[in-house]
Amino acid sequence: MTSTCIELNNLEFQWPGATRPLLSIPQFSVQQGERVLLRGASGSGKSTLLSLIAGIHAPAKNQLHVLGHDMGKLSQRQRDKLRANEIGYIFQQFNLLPYLSAVANVSLAEKFSPARRRRVNETSRNHNERAKELLLQLGLNESDLFRPAHQLSVGQQQRVAAARALYGSPALIIADEPTSALDADHRDNFIQVLFNACQQYNTTLLFVTHDGSLAHHFQRSIELNEINQATSGRL
Amino acid sequence: MIRLAVASLLNRKASAWLTILAIAVSTLLLLGVERVRHQTQENFANTISGTDLIVGARTGNTQLLLSSVFHIGALSNTLSWQSYQHLQTLRGVAWHIPIALGDSFGEFPVVATSTDFFEHFRYADRQALVFTQGDKFNDAQSAVLGAEVAKRRQLKLGDKFTISHGSGGISFSDHDAHPFTVNGILERTGTPVDQAVYMPLSGLGLVHGESSSDTTHEGEHDHTHEHSHEPPVYTLSAVLLGLSSRPLALRMQRDINTYQGEPLTAIMPGMALTELWRTLNLFEKALLAVSTLVVATGLLGMLTALLSSLRERRREMAVLRAVGAGPITIFGLLVSEALILAIVGVGIGIGMLYLIIGVGGEALLANTGILLRATPLTTTEWSFLAAIILAALVLSFIPAWRAYRNALADGLTIRV
Numbered sequence: 001m002t003s004t005c006i007e008l009n010n011l012e013f014q015w016p017g018a019t020r021p022l023l024s025i026p027q028f029s030v031q032q033g034e035r036v037l038l039r040g041a042s043g044s045g046k047s048t049l050l051s052l053i054a055g056i057h058a059p060a061k062n063q064l065h066v067l068g069h070d071m072g073k074l075s076q077r078q079r080d081k082l083r084a085n086e087i088g089y090i091f092q093q094f095n096l097l098p099y100l101s102a103v104a105n106v107s108l109a110e111k112f113s114p115a116r117r118r119r120v121n122e123t124s125r126n127h128n129e130r131a132k133e134l135l136l137q138l139g140l141n142e143s144d145l146f147r148p149a150h151q152l153s154v155g156q157q158q159r160v161a162a163a164r165a166l167y168g169s170p171a172l173i174i175a176d177e178p179t180s181a182l183d184a185d186h187r188d189n190f191i192q193v194l195f196n197a198c199q200q201y202n203t204t205l206l207f208v209t210h211d212g213s214l215a216h217h218f219q220r221s222i223e224l225n226e227i228n229q230a231t232s233g234r235l
Numbered sequence: 236m237i238r239l240a241v242a243s244l245l246n247r248k249a250s251a252w253l254t255i256l257a258i259a260v261s262t263l264l265l266l267g268v269e270r271v272r273h274q275t276q277e278n279f280a281n282t283i284s285g286t287d288l289i290v291g292a293r294t295g296n297t298q299l300l301l302s303s304v305f306h307i308g309a310l311s312n313t314l315s316w317q318s319y320q321h322l323q324t325l326r327g328v329a330w331h332i333p334i335a336l337g338d339s340f341g342e343f344p345v346v347a348t349s350t351d352f353f354e355h356f357r358y359a360d361r362q363a364l365v366f367t368q369g370d371k372f373n374d375a376q377s378a379v380l381g382a383e384v385a386k387r388r389q390l391k392l393g394d395k396f397t398i399s400h401g402s403g404g405i406s407f408s409d410h411d412a413h414p415f416t417v418n419g420i421l422e423r424t425g426t427p428v429d430q431a432v433y434m435p436l437s438g439l440g441l442v443h444g445e446s447s448s449d450t451t452h453e454g455e456h457d458h459t460h461e462h463s464h465e466p467p468v469y470t471l472s473a474v475l476l477g478l479s480s481r482p483l484a485l486r487m488q489r490d491i492n493t494y495q496g497e498p499l500t501a502i503m504p505g506m507a508l509t510e511l512w513r514t515l516n517l518f519e520k521a522l523l524a525v526s527t528l529v530v531a532t533g534l535l536g537m538l539t540a541l542l543s544s545l546r547e548r549r550r551e552m553a554v555l556r557a558v559g560a561g562p563i564t565i566f567g568l569l570v571s572e573a574l575i576l577a578i579v580g581v582g583i584g585i586g587m588l589y590l591i592i593g594v595g596g597e598a599l600l601a602n603t604g605i606l607l608r609a610t611p612l613t614t615t616e617w618s619f620l621a622a623i624i625l626a627a628l629v630l631s632f633i634p635a636w637r638a639y640r641n642a643l644a645d646g647l648t649i650r651v
Contacts (some may be wrong), residue, residue, distance in 0.1 A: 028367065056646035077561055084559020091557070094550045099246030111239070112559035164558070 005172055005204040006053060007065040013052060022048055024230035028222070032171070035198060035205040037215055041223030046208055049224070050176055053206070054087055057078030067171055084218040085115035088165025088173040088203075093181045095161030098150035102140060102160045105149050106131040109167040116168025123169075134163040138193050155186040159193070166197050174206045179209070191217050236564065240571040243551065246605055247544060251576065254537045258580025258623070261533035263587045265526040266612075270521050271605060274614060276512065278606050279305070283358035283504045287484045290314065291473040293498035297514065300507040303334055303473035305427050306344040306589040310336065313470035318496055320351035322474055325490070330355040330476040330496055335439055335468055338399045338410070341386045345432045347439035355380070355477055358426050369390050369419030376435040383429040385420045392417050398432070398442065410442040425606055436467040443468075466635060476501075525540070531536030534630055537576055541569065541634040542631040545641065552642050565642040566629070566635045577624045578605055585612070585620070 008028040013019040022045045029208040030036050040046040050055050053066055058079065071079065083089070088109070096105045107127055117127075124130035125165055132145055136161040138183035144152060149160065158178055165173045175194070179187040191214065198205045207218065215221040244251045283304050292312030301307040313335075323331055332352045338345040341581045346352075350371045353364055356622050373377055380390060390396065394417045399409040399641055415434060423429055458490040484503055491501035552565055560568075592609045612620070 051646050054557075077563075080556075080561040082558055083557075089554075089557040095557075097242070097554055099242055099553055104242075108554075109558050111236075112561075112564065150540060 004029055004033045005034070005067060006206065009063055011052075011059060011063040011066075013048060013057075013059055015048075022232045023052075023228055025049075025227050026229065028227050030206060031202060032204055033202045035195065035219055036207065037218040037221040038208045038224055039210065039212055039215070039221065040208070040228075041210055044224050045228060045230070046224060047176070050174055050206075050208060054174055055083045056091055064115060071162070072209070073074070073101060080112075083169070084113035084201045086171045088167075088170045090158070090161045090165050090173065090175040090178040092177040093154060093157070094155055096149035096152075099148060101146045101148055102135055102152065102163075103128055103131045103145050105160055106164045107168050109127075109164045113168060116170065118235075119168050131163070131167060132195075134166055135160065135196060138163050138166075154181050158190060159181065162194050163195070166201065166203065169201050170203065170213070171196065172206065175205065175207045177209050177211075178207075179214070180211070187214075237541075237571055237575070238566055239555075239576055240568055243548075243568075244572055244575060250540045250544065254540045254576050255580040255583060257533040258530075258577055259583035259587060260628075261526070261530040262581045262584025262620070262623060263510045263591075264529050264614055265523075265623070266584065266588045267591075268522050268526045269613075269616055269619060270306045270592075270607060272522070273615070274610075275605065278425065279508060279511075280505075281359040282428075283357075284359060284361050285355075285477060286475045287478040287481060288476040288488060288491070288501045289473055289504060290318075290476060290499055290501045293500050296500070296502045296507045297511050299473065299500055299502055300504060300511065302336065303475070304504065305337070306346075310472050313472060314474070314499060315398055315497060316469055316471065317465040318494070318499060318649045319471055319474055321494070321496060322476065322491070325487060327478050327480065327487065328476055330477040330546045332356060333436060333471045334473045334475065335436060335470070336472040338398045338400055338439065338442070340384070340432045341388070343381070343430055344431055344437075345398050345434060347434050347436045349436060352433065356475070358424055358428065363396050363422075364424070364428065365422040366419050367422045369417070370462050372418050372433070372435050373440050375435055375649060376413065376415055378415040378432055378434040378438070379419040379421060380417055380433075381421055381429040382432045384432055385417075390420075392420070398434075400443075413438075413442045418509055440467045442541060472482035513645055530626075533580070534577075534623070537573060537627065538606075538630050538633060541573060541631065542637065544632060546637055548638075549641060549645060552638060553645055555644065556642055562642045564637045566639040568626065570633035573627050574624070574632070577627030581623055584623070 006029060008025050010027075011023055011025045012021050013023040030207060037045070038049075048057070052059050052064060052071065055066070055071060055074070056079075058074070058076070059072050062070060064071045066082065069078075069082060074082065096102075097108065100108070110120060110127070120127055120130050124133070135145055136142065140156060140159055140163075144156060152160065158181070161178070162175075165175075173194075178194075179190055182190060194205070195217065197203070207214075237238060289299060289303050289309060291303060292314045294310060294312055298310065319331075319333055322328065330351060333349055334342060335347040335350075338347070353371050356364055358364075367382070369379070377380075378396075380388075384390070388396070395414040396417070397411050397414050399408060402430060415438065421428060476487075478487065486504065488501040491499050555565060555568070556562075587625045589609050592607045596607055596609075
């Protein structure tokens, strides 16, 4: 297994019809198990970079490797499969299907991923138990586990989302401004439990935010503007 | 994926139930129309059995069939007693039933006939008429009631009633002077027999003053007196003939149609029925077309509901994409939602059909005379149901395709 989790090599990306590339990153990599903060103002190409890493959109060949796979060579279906199996994704908000319970939302992660199902099988006898365990670890109350997601507070919803991202031990978790809807207390607390869980399962964390004040939590903090020449050239 | 689809639909309960209801009602209509069509045909075909020829004065085939057997409409021409006597002498005639119509008891038609009617008349699968109470009429002033007549008028054996001239409703010439006594009540047959009053020809002669004497020699099929004396009535509406061998019917039909004594029409009931269906074909098609359009409306309602839900479900789709669902899965999700709606709707429609037949069947029979039975679904009905579900499947490709495109375009971006 390669120790490099994400590797960018002369990544150039522009939307069809655009005149200039949105991303132009000569070199950037994240090691397995690393927790990296990626900072960027809105409009700096953050979301695009994340959707490339998550395999929603495809870059050109040999520009982006995730977990050893050249994302430019994989088909749409293969990229979806890689995301299902190895990438947990946490949105800014609205992470959950509002009509499912917290536990059902967490086990949604294995619906499309045989690999996660298998890994849960190895560590735990009961899948619901595993989901509950993660939710409790991330600080949800026992009484909230089976409430429909739309009844939970925003903070609780983000924890459920984190539990889902961690469920079945994927190699990489991408968190796209997961704390921006939280107040300061909840934010620090959320980051702490997320860190602990990532450390425990040796999961790589790519944490994206526009809020620089979070940098002190992280081993490494990177400014997107500094690595992305497309943006810096324009400014 | 099915479970996800169900959960998602439950989240949109109101619109899901309305969609299901629309599909259920349209299914009910389609099945109902088909069932009425099919079972009415069956009921009509069951009304007469074993009769090889129906003979009347020169008239249309359908008219003769409808008035003589179904008591629908009136015959304007009659055939003479002499012709009836001639028919009896034809070779191969095994039995004959004279029928004189024109009077009524309230809304029920009065059929004047001979006791041969009870001997030889067959319905459904060659079933004979059975008396629940009493027996055939035995003199000119006695009558036999169909099951429905006895039930609706609450008449018992020995009760007296009067008939009136003309068919149904209010008549200005009631035959009040000659009351009839109920001498027998027939078992229910599910055919027009239930709705009729039967009395001897001599009784009809009596009330119309055709018969010369009202005393002794009436009624019973005493063949000797027919030749010797005045007939009980001078004219008949129709004669049912049973032949000793069926293949004779075709030739005899031709012989009767060319009878020199007076212009006559002979029909074979089965062929006349077929002819009748051909006439009604257009109406059936129109009804079927209308109910098909209603089904289409129901399905279009589903399409609208699914399409308009897509906008508010982009978040849901993004979440599913994030946990690894491919655009194909999103496509499949929408298709399975449509299938669930259609299948549940069709199921409820079937349930409603049987519920209506079970609960309202009696009322339907009493009010419209349409007898619907809760028999299992026929092949045609199954194929209709399959067509509804197939149409739902095809229509669901539209929202599914939209969702697929959205999923590709939106990716993980959540648009609320």
